Structures are given as structure tokens and as C-alpha cells.
Amino acid sequence: MTKKKKLTYLFIIIILLVIGIGLWIKHTQTRERTLTIGIYTGSSWDVPSGKPYHMIDYAIKKFKKEHPHTIIKYESGIPREDYRDWLSEKIIEEQMPDLVIVPSHDFNLLASEGAFKNIGPMMSRDKISSNEFYHSALEAGQYKKKQLALPYEANPTLMVMNKTLLSKLKLRTTNENWTPEEFYQTCHKVSHNNSDKKYYGVTSNYNWQDAQLAYGNQLFSKDDNKLQLTSSKAHDGFSLTENLTNDVALRNVTSQLFDEGKVAFMPLGLAQYRTYTSYPYYITRDNNFRWGCTKMPGIKGAKSTPMPTTLFAISSKAKNPGAAWQFMKLLCTDKDVQQELMKTNMGSSVLPSVVKSKKTQKILDKELIDHRNLAVKKLDVITKNGAVTPKFKDYNDKLDELDYKIQNALKAGNLETQLFNIQSQVNQSISN
Numbered sequence: 436m437t438k439k440k441k442l443t444y445l446f447i448i449i450i451l452l453v454i455g456i457g458l459w460i461k462h463t464q465t466r467e468r469t470l471t472i473g474i475y476t477g478s479s480w481d482v483p484s485g486k487p488y489h490m491i492d493y494a495i496k497k498f499k500k501e502h503p504h505t506i507i508k509y510e511s512g513i514p515r516e517d518y519r520d521w522l523s524e525k526i527i528e529e530q531m532p533d534l535v536i537v538p539s540h541d542f543n544l545l546a547s548e549g550a551f552k553n554i555g556p557m558m559s560r561d562k563i564s565s566n567e568f569y570h571s572a573l574e575a576g577q578y579k580k581k582q583l584a585l586p587y588e589a590n591p592t593l594m595v596m597n598k599t600l601l602s603k604l605k606l607r608t609t610n611e612n613w614t615p616e617e618f619y620q621t622c623h624k625v626s627h628n629n630s631d632k633k634y635y636g637v638t639s640n641y642n643w644q645d646a647q648l649a650y651g652n653q654l655f656s657k658d659d660n661k662l663q664l665t666s667s668k669a670h671d672g673f674s675l676t677e678n679l680t681n682d683v684a685l686r687n688v689t690s691q692l693f694d695e696g697k698v699a700f701m702p703l704g705l706a707q708y709r710t711y712t713s714y715p716y717y718i719t720r721d722n723n724f725r726w727g728c729t730k731m732p733g734i735k736g737a738k739s740t741p742m743p744t745t746l747f748a749i750s751s752k753a754k755n756p757g758a759a760w761q762f763m764k765l766l767c768t769d770k771d772v773q774q775e776l777m778k779t780n781m782g783s784s785v786l787p788s789v790v791k792s793k794k795t796q797k798i799l800d801k802e803l804i805d806h807r808n809l810a811v812k813k814l815d816v817i818t819k820n821g822a823v824t825p826k827f828k829d830y831n832d833k834l835d836e837l838d839y840k841i842q843n844a845l846k847a848g849n850l851e852t853q854l855f856n857i858q859s860q861v862n863q864s865i866s867n
Contacts, residue, residue, distance in 0.1 A: 470758040472509040473525065473532035475518040479745045480590045480706035482781050489779050494772050498765055505758050526550060533753040534763055537584055537746040539575055539824070540831060546578035547828035551748040555582045557760050567768060571821030572785040575744040578826050584746035585767040586785040588776060590704045591742040591818045592645075594731050597699050599724035604628050606699075611730040611816050615649040615675050618700075618732035625699045626682040635688045637679060637700040643841055644741075644834075645702060646679075647672040648822050651737030654837075655825040660865055662837065664858040673850060680845055696724045702731065704743075705814070706781035713802040728809060730817045742821030744785070783818055791815050829865065837861055 474491055478484040488511060495507050509532075513521050519541055525531045526548075537545065545551065557563075565573055568586055576584030594609075601608055606621055606628075622636025647654060652668035655661065663669065693701045703711075712726055733739030747766055749759045765772055773784040777795050784790050796811045803809060824830065840857045844850040 468504055468755075468758075469506040469508060470534065470755050470762060471532040472507065472762070473518075473522060473535035474509055475513045475515040475536065476511065477515055478706065478781065479515065479538060479588060480704055480743075480782055482706045482710040484780075486779060490772075490776055493775055493779075494762070494766055497769070497772065498762055502758070502761065507762070529752065531750040531752060533750055533755050533759040535748055535750065536587070537748050539743045539746065542575070542584065542746060542748075543578065543824075543826060543828060543830050545748075546583050546826075549751055551583040552751045552753065552756060553581045553583060554585065554749060554760065554763075558582060561764070563764070563768060567788075568785050569787060569818050569821060571738065571742055571823045572744045572818075574823045575742075576746045576748070584748035585763055586744045587747050587767050588745045588780055588782040589742050589785050589818060589821065590706050590744075590782045591740050591814075591821055592702050592704055592731055593708055593728040593817060595693075595701045595703045595708060596727040596729065597693070597696060597724050598727040600625070600634065600696060600699050604634070604699075608727055609729050609732075611813065613729070613732050614734060615646070615671070615732050618649070619675055619678055622679060622699065623682055633697060635683055635686075635692065635698045637688070638690055638693055638698055638702070639683075639686075639688045640690070641679070641700070641702050642838075643673065643676040643845070644838075645731065645739075646675040648739045648741065649675065649731065649733045649737060651734055651739075653825075655827070655830070655833075655865075657825070660825065660827045660830075662833070662858050662861045662865070664854045669854075673854070676845070677850060685846065702741075703728075705783055705817075708809075709781045709799075709802065729813070730820055733820070738820055738822040740817055740820040740822055742818070744821075745782075783814065787815060787818075790818060827865070833861055833865055836864075 472491070476487040491509060498505070498507070515538075518538075522531070522535060522541075522545075531550070537551075569589065572586035572589050573582075575586055576582060596608060598608055601621075604625060606624055609617070609621070619636075625634050625636045628634070644654075647669065650668040650672045652663075652666060652672055654663065654669075656663055664673075688698055690701060692698050708728060731739045731741075747763045749756055749763065753759050767773075767785065770786065770789055773786050773789045774792065774794055776782075777784045777789060778798050784795070789795060791811050795814075799809050799811070799814075837857065840853075840860070841850065844853040844857070847853075
């Protein structure tokens with residue numbers, strides 16, 4: 436081989452190396468600028484959603500103004516009921532998106548498997564105070580004393596009332612400070628103030644778990660996750676459940692009966708309340724009575740409001756954790772984004788400053804048939820009263836097992852004698 440040919444080959448090799456290095460640098464820079472997000476379509480709360488991607492697109496547009504070179508990708512068309520399987524598959528394939536939406540029902544299991552990054556240091560660095568959020572909403576994203584997710588949207592449970600029926604039976608409507616005893620006495624009077632038993636106190640979806648929250652009972656110990664069903668608070672809660680059950684003679688008092696005007700009270704999530712007391716859904720339900728709503732009953736100091744909370748978390752293996760954190764902050768702490776969520780979605784913002792705003796009151800006034808029933812002051816009180824679910828891996832499985840056993844004991848009429856056995860059986864199978 437001549438010297439000239441050697442130089443030619445060397446020159447070609449050098450050019451190919453330069454091109455290869457250039458392509459590698461471009462690929463690396465593109466990857467570092469790309470933020471991947473895992474979301475599902477539709478509402479988190481099983482209510483109609485005409486603009487399933489409005490919020491994410493709204494946030495992306497706002498984010499791009501300050502981060503124009505970041506490429507944001509999300510996969511559309513994933514139904515919420517398929518999202519958990521989709522996300523599990525991504526985790527197995529080590530292709531989990533940088534940032535993921537997390538329904539509260541799935542948080543414990545994923546957190547226990549190390550799927551999420553601890554964002555506590557990022558919050559401290561950026562001076563994000565816990566006081567910016569509703570306490571129970573923020574705590575929904577905690578596991579083993581670490582903040583692994585930020586709250587995005589909440590769905591606090593309201594106690595809806597048939598004001599027309601209560602007035603007809605000469606019973607007063609309630610305020611936000613009613614006790615479980617006052618709640619039961621009103622339900623009892625509704626059920627027994629009519630000889631033909633055509634009215635009922637509360638729908639059957641006010642369950643034994645609601646009654647436990649009403650008395651401030653923590654079903655599972657925070658120290659060792661052990662079930663505790665024999666305390667005085669637990670006893671009071673189960674007594675309330677049995678009394679309400681006895682009043683309706685085990686009849687399934689459905690939401691349809693409430694719609695027909697035959698039931699005084701019904702627990703209902705905020706998203707469902709906003710949907711079904713606004714046009715056009717309100718008129719399709721053929722209601723002929725005045726609605727009202729208040730806080731779930733509870734003793735002083737009890738957090739008696741069930742409040743599922745949708746979260747956002749950063750993958751522990753995120754390729755672009757910096758951008759994921761910046762976008763998460765925008766979704767969960769930016770007042771403009773959270774105000775838009777209050778307008779577009781049917782749940783609640785997780786920021787007290789947004790919930791209590793004049794803009795939020797205007798939104799509620801515009802959409803609800805009788806806007807006087809839900810002032811932002813009342814919504815703030817209800818959301819502050821949110822309960823926090825226990826944090827251990829198989830909590831949801833244990834709760835399902837417990838519910839099955841308690842429902843069977845209620846039907847058999849021997850709940851009180853079965854409580855200790857139920858407690859022992861569930862505790863033997865709990866893992867942390």
C-alpha cells in the first residue's frame with residue numbers, strides 16, 4: 436500500500452470518527468433535553484371528561500416558555516383502568532417515563548418497590564414549604580418518612596343532603612361541626628318519622644370505614660401497621676355502623692333512592708357532586724328537591740373526610756430528573772396551573788390559596804345549579820379535614836380482606852363477637 440493510500444484511509448477514518456462523535460453528542464444532548472411523562476386519559480374520578488389532555492397540554496405550553504429547548508413526550512390513549520399494567524410493563528422493561536401520574540390506590544405498592552425518587556431534598560433546595568399544600572394531600576405522597584410524590588388533584592368526600600326532605604320532616608340541616616351522634620340521630624328520625632318506612636337516613640355507601648374515621652380511629656398502627664379493632668374509638672365506630680344498618684333492616688339504600696328524594700344523606704366525592712349538580716347532567720337525573728352539602732360527621736379533631744389524591748412522582752431511574760422536577764413543580768405548585776385544573780377538572784386543587792380564591796368561587800357559582808351550597812370557605816374546611824391512608828405495601832389488599840370479613844359479620848349479626856378473631860387473622864398476614 437502506497438503512502439498516499441495510507442493517508443487517504445487515515446483521513447477517512449478520522450472523518451468517520453468525527454461524524455460518529457458528533458452524532459453521539461447530538462444523541463446525548465437530545466436525550467438530556469427530552470422529558471418523558473406517563474399519564475392516562477380521562478378523569479381520575481370516573482366522571483365525564485370532554486378534554487382529557489387539556490391540563491397536560493396547558494402545562495406543557497406554559498413550561499415551554501421558560502424551557503424552550505426541552506422536548507416533552509407523552510403517550511396518549513392509555514385508559515385509566517389499563518394504566519397500572521402499562522406502567523408495570525414499562526418498569527419491567529426499564530423504560531419507565533421520567534415523570535408519572537400516580538393514583539393514590541397504586542402509590543403504596545410502587546413506593547415500596549423503590550419506583551420513585553425522594554424529592555425531599557429538591558423541595559428543601561427550592562424552598563417549597565409543606566404549608567403550600569393541604570396537609571393530607573401532601574402526606575398522600577409520603578412513604579417511610581420520605582416525600583416521594585407531590586399531590587396534583589384531590590377528591591374530598593362531601594356529605595350531600597336532601598334539604599327538601601329534611602325540611603318536610605321538620606329536621607334542621609347541619610353545619611360543618613356535626614358529631615357522629617348528631618348524624619345518627621338525624622338518620623334515625625328520618626327512618627322512623629314515617630309509618631310506611633318510605634324514607635331512609637343515609638345511603639349504604641356510608642360504610643364502616645367512614646364510621647371509623649368519624650371517631651378518629653386509625654385502623655392500622657403507624658408504628659407496626661398492626662390492625663386495631665378493639666379500641667374504644669373502634670367500638671364507637673362499629674356501633675354507629677350497626678345502628679345505621681339496623682335502621683334500614685339490611686336494605687341496600689342506593690344512590691337511585693337518593694335521586695328519587697327518599698334518602699336524607701349520601702356521601703359523594705367533590706368531582707361527582709360538581710358533575711351531577713351542574714348542567715347538563717343535573718337535568719338528566721330528574722331531581723325535584725334542593726341539594727345541600729357539608730363536611731362528613733366526626734368528633735372534634737378527627738380527620739373524617741376520605742380524600743383520594745392523584746400524585747406525580749419522578750422515576751428513580753429517570754434519564755432527565757432535573758426537567759422532571761421542574762415540570763412537576765409547575766403541575767403541582769403553580770397557581771395558574773392549579774387554577775386551570777379547578778376550572779377544567781372536577782376535583783379540587785391541592786393548594787389552599789387556589790381553593791379559597793375568588794376565581795374558584797366564580798367557577799363554582801357558574802357551574803352549580805344552586806351555588807350557595809358550596810362556598811369556597813366550606814370547601815376549604817372540608818379539604819382540610821382530609822384523612823390520610825396508612826402507608827405499607829399491601830394496605831389495599833389487607834383493607835379488601837378486612838372489608839370482606841366485616842361485611843359478612845354485619846350480615847350475620849355477630850360483628851361484635853367476631854372483631855377480635857378478624858383482627859388476629861388479618862394481622863397474621865400483614866407484611867411491611
